[in-house]
Amino acid sequence: MEQLLQVKIDKLQIKKKKGKNKTIERTLFKEFELNLSAGEIIVIIGDSGSGKSTLLNIISGFILPKNKIYLNNKETLTFIGKVTFNGKDSTYLPASERRVGLVMQRFTLYDHMSVKDNLYFPLRMRQKLSKDLMNDIVNNIISQVHLDGIDLDGKPEDLSGGQMQRIAIAKMMLNNPQIYLFDEAFSHLDFDLRQKLREQLIINPIRNKAEKKIGVIFVTHDLMDAMTADKILHLTTNERPILDKNGKNTTEKYITEAKWYPRECQKINAWQDFESINQFQVIKRISAIKPLV
């Protein structure tokens, strides 16, 4: 399979000052590598603050390699690494030229614009098209996300949560990306709707496409998302910090461990390997699919 993306991270670290003499040092990735091929689905799961969304930001070009990036007055980020798209070094390629599509839980749609204007937005940015052509493209994409007959002149706030995310996915597809990035895109939707959207809009089109030229990276807390993946990346942060005392200064060190799981991990029993996931949650998820009699 053709390799779409390769991310090599030598070091990704966040330092935070806490009080006068205390520093919190979080090493999110060290000597880490992620490879995504065409037609492949990677799911990233793990604790909050373990670096899932940060990894997506690196892929989409919002974090570029630098020794010190100020996140706020107290936090700095260090990133040393390399990003390759289609075999070409694209570490410093601007986000708008990376051909990645990003769908988040919120803020993917501009709420002050109508649904139609939201869908026109990426088309207007990329090329000058006639209104008729844009209408055709938008209608075509609307039927791809199973929303025929929807009021395109209404505001996104008038849509249901599921419809809104369908429109967000349609908008992402209009950018014609090679890599789909989902950052907890469906986590606010109910279980059935989540499953329906996932299968209708992501899994089936990608699996069924003859020329599999699209790769998907899913960041989620939902184990059902993980069960559809080709590869699972599980990130765990050590709960107890390593204390490093240098005179008066104390440094709390947290290190994230990245584990890759193969496709076979989709079998339910394999979930017991995930130490940080509450077993009760796993049972709850499983019972949601097959009621325990």
Place this chain on the structure above:
Amino acid sequence: MRYSSLVSRILMWGIIIFSVFPLVILIISTFMSDTTVVNGIGLKSFMLLSTTNYTILPKGNVINTQFFFQYLFNTIKLCSLTTICVILISTCLAYIFSRVLGVKFKSLSSLLLCAYLFPSIILIFSYYDFFNSMGLTNTFSVLIISNTIFCFPFCTWLLISNFDDVSQLYDRTAIIDGAGHFYFFFKILLRKSIPGLLTIVIFTFVLTWNELAFAKYLITSEKLQVLSVGILESILTQADSSLYTVFATLSIPPLIILVTIYIYAQRIIHQSFIRERKTI
């Protein structure tokens, strides 16, 4: 529960009466004779429900009316141009502080507020010297410049926090959609900051409308004079006592227009906040 409800009602009506008090005084003045108002017995006779001091229009004379319209035109022109200048400067500066400069420089934005803390009256002589050396005194542009300098620091500071409230995730979405800084600024950030923009429009307009010090000392020509100075002079000099009541009477229609615009603007502000909360 009943007691707290009663207290809140009393408080509410107290605040309402307190807020409309200037308007009530102005309306009463329009129905009083010139001498009654100037001698300070207008409100007293209103309280005593005395009808002897009331008159019905017309009051004053045609010359006073002409002054009023000249001053009113100057004031509206000054307020509008100053508001446009403040919006242009504040939005650009706020965007630079909020989106272009990094977090490191953010603390600099608090310096803007410090600039606003100086009372304008302290600066008046330095301003006069400065603008006089440039040959700008007694021109309309000097009022626009001085009012803009006075208003823009606070407006910029206000807009920075407004722009900061617009999630940075919108920037990311827009960049991925292919939008540049310019397009993002006009099509998304400004549109999402309408409450903030309307606030600075109202703030600048009202502050410039009421501004007295710059207009009094930097302008001497009567043709360029503004309403606040006109009314003040008519009260201070008492050369023509009818001027005040004429101004009071004629101020009512523009005031009603301003209040209507304000009510409409605050509805937009309110709706924008609600929309922000509702949309996921």
